[in-house]
Amino acid sequence: AQSVTQPDIHITVSEGASLELRCNYSYGATPYLFWYVQSPGQGLQLLLKYFSGDTLVQGIKGFEAEFKRSQSSFNLRKPSVHWSDAAEYFCAVGAWEGGGADGLTFGKGTHLIIQP
């Protein structure tokens, strides 16, 4: 079974500074990887996803993520954060077990705080 680890529960970043949120996954085959963002009291919005091909993927709101197979990582980055980026960020892995059906397995999330 797949699993996702987000080692940072909280991260505080100054507005305008760069951001990197860490995500490590465990899955036997090539994973499908996602980053979602959740604002307080809201559902989840997809930021970006990786299936195959170019290991650096671009998403919405200026986010990008890099898939590193050797490190089993899919870290999310943004060069300059805005106060509106304050939210909960979830990394997730999707599996396709050859005919089986799976939802997403989420990490526990990283709470991003933006300070002025």
Place this chain on the structure above:
Amino acid sequence: DAMVIQNPRYQVTQFGKPVTLSCSQTLNHNVMYWYQQKSSQAPKLLFHYYDKDFNNEADTPDNFQSRRPNTSFCFLDIRSPGLGDAAMYLCATSRDLRGGNEQFFGPGTRLTVL
């Protein structure tokens, strides 16, 4: 805009009183999912429907049931809510089952159990 809609956004029920949460979608997706998200935790998959085929996660309590009367609607029934069932319930859809299919989430229903 095509979307996933959940009603109500906030639901209060009493301990042991059955409650139904509703999800509808205009995306015409084949798959609909229900997730439970407790405070400060990751969403946890309860079950999903692929068309009319129901798939229950092994650790989903029997207290939780679901119905999908047509493509657009899916309901989550909690037969006898306990205090531990207080959570945000998220509905999601995807076009297909394959792991790479993006899931589109509704805004969630926050359930309070008194």
